[in-house]
Amino acid sequence: MSMRTLPLLFLNLGGEMLYILDQRLRAQNIPGDKARKVMNDIISTMFNQKFMDELFKPQELYSKKALRTVYDRLAHASIMRLNQASMDKLYDLMTMAFKYQVLLCPRPKDVLLVTLNHLDAIKGLIQDSPTILHQVDKTFRQLTDIYGGLSAGEFQLIRQTLLIFFQDLHIRVSIFLKDKVQNSSGRFVLPVSGPVPWGTEVPGLIRTFNNKGKEVKRTEFKHGGSYVAAPKEGSLELYGDRVLKLGTNMYSVNRPVETHMSAASKNLASQTQESIVPNPLAKEELNLLARLIGGMEIQKPSGPEPGFRLNLFTTDEEEEQAALTRPEQLSYEVINIQATQDQQTNQELVRIMGEFEITDQSRQSSSKGDDWLAMMDEL
Numbered sequence: 001m002s003m004r005t006l007p008l009l010f011l012n013l014g015g016e017m018l019y020i021l022d023q024r025l026r027a028q029n030i031p032g033d034k035a036r037k038v039m040n041d042i043i044s045t046m047f048n049q050k051f052m053d054e055l056f057k058p059q060e061l062y063s064k065k066a067l068r069t070v071y072d073r074l075a076h077a078s079i080m081r082l083n084q085a086s087m088d089k090l091y092d093l094m095t096m097a098f099k100y101q102v103l104l105c106p107r108p109k110d111v112l113l114v115t116l117n118h119l120d121a122i123k124g125l126i127q128d129s130p131t132i133l134h135q136v137d138k139t140f141r142q143l144t145d146i147y148g149g150l151s152a153g154e155f156q157l158i159r160q161t162l163l164i165f166f167q168d169l170h171i172r173v174s175i176f177l178k179d180k181v182q183n184s185s186g187r188f189v190l191p192v193s194g195p196v197p198w199g200t201e202v203p204g205l206i207r208t209f210n211n212k213g214k215e216v217k218r219t220e221f222k223h224g225g226s227y228v229a230a231p232k233e234g235s236l237e238l239y240g241d242r243v244l245k246l247g248t249n250m251y252s253v254n255r256p257v258e259t260h261m262s263a264a265s266k267n268l269a270s271q272t273q274e275s276i277v278p279n280p281l282a283k284e285e286l287n288l289l290a291r292l293i294g295g296m297e298i299q300k301p302s303g304p305e306p307g308f309r310l311n312l313f314t315t316d317e318e319e320e321q322a323a324l325t326r327p328e329q330l331s332y333e334v335i336n337i338q339a340t341q342d343q344q345t346n347q348e349l350v351r352i353m354g355e356f357e358i359t360d361q362s363r364q365s366s367s368k369g370d371d372w373l374a375m376m377d378e379l
Contacts (some may be wrong), residue, residue, distance in 0.1 A: 001060060001061070001157075001161050001164070002154070002158045002160075002161045003058035003059060003060060003155070004146070004147070004150070004158060005061055005161040005162060005165075006055060006059055006060075006061055006062070006117050007055050007143070007146075008111055008112070008147075008158065008162070009061065009067075009098075009162060009165065010055055010067075010070075011115050011118060011119065011139070012068075012070065012098045012101070012114060012115055012118050012247065013094045013095065014046050014071070014074070014118075015115075015118025015119070015121065015122055015134060015247065016094040016097045016098055016118070017071060017074070017075065017090060017094050018039065018042065018046075018122055018125055018360075019121070019249045019250070019251045020045065020090055020093055020094065020251060020312070021038070021039070021075070021080075021090075021310070022035075022039060022125055022249075022251070023251035024310055024311070024312055025038065025039070025310065027313065028310065030308065030310075034079065034080075034308065036127045036128070037078060037079060038078040038079065038080045038128070039125050039126070039127070040126060040127065040128075040129050040132055041077050041079075042074060042075065042077050042078055043077035043122060043125065043126055043132055043135075043136070044129075044131075044132045044135065044264050045074060045077040046074055046077075047132070047135040047136050047138075047139050048135070049135065049138065050320065052138075052139055052142065055148065056142055060147050061161065061165055064165070068091055068226075071090075071091060071094070072087060075087065075090065078199050079307040079308065080307065080308060080309075080310050081307055081308070081309050081310070081315075082309070082310055083309065083319065083323075084310070084323060085312075085313070085320070085322045085323035086310065086313065086319060088209050088322070088323075089312045089313070089322065090312055091174075092171045093173060093312075095169055095171075096169065096171050096173050096176070097164065097173070097250070098166075099166040099169060099188075100176065100181070100182075100188055101246040101247055102114075102159060102162045102163060102166065103163075103188055103190065104188075104190070104191070104246055105159065105244075105246065106195065106196065106197035106198070106230070106244075107152070107153065107155075107198065107199075108152060108155035108156040108159040109155040109195035110197075110234070110244055110246070110356050111151060111155065111158060111162070112143070112147050112148075112155070112236070112249070113160055113234040113236075113242045113243070113244045114244065114246045114247035115143060115247065116140070116143070116234075116242055116247075117242050117244065117245070117246065117247030117248050118234065118247045119136055119139065119143075120242070121247075121249045122136055123136050123137075137238065140238060143236075144236050148236055170186030170187055171186055172184070172186045173251055175250060176188070186376060192224065192225035192226070193225055193226035193227060193231040194226075194227065194228065195227070195228050195229065196227050196228070196229060197230065198230040198232070198233045198234075199230075199233075200230075201229070202227045202228065202229055202260060203223040203225070203227060204220055204222070205218060205219070205220055205221075206218070206219040206220075206221065207379040230243075231243065240300065245281055264336045295344060343369040344345060
């Protein structure tokens with residue numbers, strides 16, 4: 001497991017989340033000023049420097065549920081609200097899109113180019129805020145400084161860690177099904193055409209060498225695909241040509257997107273229900289997660305601006321039906337993490353969560369400790 005995977009996972013999933021929210025804000029005809037505020041608030045929170053510094057520290061990946069909690073907080077960093085079914089669908093779309101991109105990367109290092117494609121597109125979603133653009137550019141430099149010099153072997157370990165994280169996620173997405181890159185079981189169809197990885201040759205030739213290293217024979221074979229050489233290597237420069245298209249916004253053209261649980265995923269859910277026995281690593285994960293969330297500085301609205309609810313489904317009825325039919329084990333509403341023994345640790349977590357201001361006015365409590373415990377019950 002690579003200790004350098006979390007920033008790439010977070011930024012790519014966050015990019016996909018922003019693509020989807022932007023598409024839904026346009027589809028629901030949300031007024032421009034409100035849509036702009038939502039996108040700018042979320043991007044500003046996502047790229048907060050304190051948060052990024054914590055994110056880029058070498059560390060193991062969080063569990064799917066713990067990571068989902070971070071995105072839940074991030075999605076609600078502004079005046080927009082999502083209910084449980086829409087948040088579930090949002091997370092499903094995010095994870096399946098990035099899983100597809102990781103699977104199709106021609107070489108492990110291209111995961112970095114996919115990340116840069118997301119950052120490039122995120123900058124295009126920012127409106128009238130040079131400060132937020134500067135935040136994204138600073139994260140860009142952090143990425144290239146840390147990952148630009150990694151070896152192919154280190155990137156292979158990162159890619160393997162990502163694939164382990166996405167293992168057994170087989171949620172069908174309408175865009176992928178229509179484009180015939182995903183089959184009815186929720187598994188992706190890998191292409192047998194297109195450019196080969198940069199620095200490699202088109203398959204079809206076997207070279208035989210003698211014990212002195214001299215080439216003595218060439219044999220051609222039919223590979224059954226339609227491959228071409230890579231035109232050039234993708235650039236890591238701020239405004240460079242990434243060459244690779246994976247990670248760009250596939251929702252830039254307005255297309256309805258639906259998700260469906262495959263039978264395999266439903267069966268898996270029934271077999272992998274989390275044990276009610278406390279996980280000995282849960283407390284440590286909570287500490288890491290709380291420290292990460294503590295870096296998210298969510299600003300309260302400066303005025304009495306009314307919030308609004310965003311629906312990721314076509315109608316409210318579809319949203320309600322999705323909430324009823326989703327397997328309980330695949331819902332991320334509850335994270336069973338116990339952290340009640342270490343008083344000193346609890347005080348630190350209370351302090352961190354005190355800095356993380358939630359805009360929901362319904363969460364009022366006279367006691368900080370009560371507020372923290374109620375909040376943790378909902379994680």
